[in-house]
Amino acid sequence: MTYWLNDLGIVSAMGIGQDATTTSLNKYNPATPLLTLNKSLSAEQTPLYVGQVQSIALSNNKRINTFIDLALEQIKPTLDKLSHIDKSRIAIVMGTSTSGIHDGEGARKSYESTKLWPDDFSYSDQELATPAHYIAHKIGALGPCYSISTACTSSSKALISARALLNADLADVVICGGADSLCQLTINGFDSLASLSSGLCQPFSSTRDGINIGEGAALFVMTKNKPITNNGVMLLGSGESSDAHHMSAPDPNGMGAQASMEKALKSAKLSCGDIDYINAHGTATVKNDEMEALAINRVFGNNTPLSSSKHLTGHTLGAAGAIEAGICWLLLKDSGQHMLPYNAIKEGSDLADIKIIKQAFKPTLKYCLSNSFAFGGNNASLILGVNVD
Structure with missing residues (x-):
């Protein structure tokens, strides 16, 4: 059975829409970063780089909607x-x-100053299922409707779950993806873990020191057997695993990450040599990149080009898996027309031998693998592909 990702709606610091996103890929210059400084989100009012959707003010209510x-x-x-x-x-x-x-x-701040809750505020807006219910209401969908919240693998798992619904014949179409918005909770939470970068994040660099938080959304229209558009990209395989090593730190041996990639390859009936590009989780924390490089080396050696795109979007947390799968979708749909994300850095001497993309080029792609790794050792890998005559 073939599973088709027929269309993509995407929003991030790279821009709004497919054209804006690919333009950011093709015109990216490290001297003019896409991430921006913000100090209003930090409890200490510390200026921090964030992946903000610039056209939407941070004060905007119903931001995720x-x-x-x-x-x-x-x-x-x-x-x-x-x-x-x-x-x-x-x-x-x-x-x-x-x-x-x-x-x-925002509602709490308003209450502190006026002792009144804003008229348009509802506690239910904070429920994890709300983004899914909002979409169902907007388009009139009456099938299964739910959200997945497994930290940074959330929307990768949403795509995997969507495929399972189609496979079980519980739906004919699944709108799937992820959405998250910047907020003080995540900025200060990651700061308390000493995980934020002091500047712009530098995935796989010897000078990497942490992440930049981002925001955005990506939505796919998934069907099975036949595509419903001419832009269809296939979800060929997926793999999931759980380290259960630590609440917030990855297993330094990378065994769970390795397992998720190997399961994805098996699910897609592909070998490691078939993958043309890996969009790495690549958070730019010391431990994640070290672990991920080790796992990729064991599965792919140093033969498969890879990079992280988080310096372009920030780490969009629950939306990251879908946004990064969306970048792979765009690269595959327009194969050979767009620059791959690249990490113009000095490679970390602590890293296993992997093929990090350090300069822009436009390859022809048939298969991409996208990694997402999360708190609690929750791992997910997706393989997307196109038919090449």
């Missing part, structure tokens, strides 16, 4: 082709880690 609206508008032409499908056969699966917490923080 705004991202979802922007992504839905992009895939509307494809959704319009589904009018003949029974609404009970259209499912929604979303990944998120913050849901509407941004609005909760």
Whole structure:
């Protein structure tokens, strides 16, 4: 059975929409970063680089819904082709880690100053299922509807879960992906873990010192057997594992990460030599990049080009898996037309031997693997591909 990712709506610090995202890929210059400085989110008012969606003010209420609206508008032409499908056969699966917490923080500030809660604030906006329910309401979907929240693997697992719904014949179409917004909870939470970068994040660099938090959304329209657009990219395989090593630190041996990649290859019926590009999790923390390089080396050696795209988007947490799968989707759909993300850094001497992309080039791609690794040792790998005649 073939699973098709028929269309993509994407929002991040790279821009709004497919064209803006690929333009950011093709014109990226390390001297003019896409991430921006912000100090309002830090409890200490420390200026920090974040992957902010610039066209949407941080004060904007219902911020995560705004991202979802922007992504839905992009895939509307494809959704319009589904009018003949029974609404009970259209499912929604979303990944998120913050849901509407941004609005909760704003409402709390308002209450502290006025002793009144804002009229448009609802506690339910902060529920993890809310992004999925919001989409279902917007498009009238009546099938299975839920969110997955497994930290940084949330939206990768949303795609895996969507495929499972189709395979079980519980839906004919699944709108799947992820959404997260910047908020004080994540900025200060990661700061308390000493995981934030003092500057711009530097994945796989010898000078890497942490992450930059980002925000955004990515939505796919997934079907099985036949594509419903000419832009279809296949979800060929997936792998999941759990380290259970530590609440927030990865297993330094990378065995769980290795297992998720190997399971994805087996699921896709591919060998390591078939993969043309790996979008690494690449958070730019010392421990993650060291672990991931070790795991990739054991599976792929130093033969497969790889990079992290988090210096372009920031770490979008619950939306990261879908946004990074979206970058792979764009690279595959327009194979040979776009620059791969690259990490123009000095490679870390502590890293295993892997083939890090350090300069821009436009390769022809058939298969991409995208890694997502999360708190608690929760790991997920996706393989996307296209038919090449």
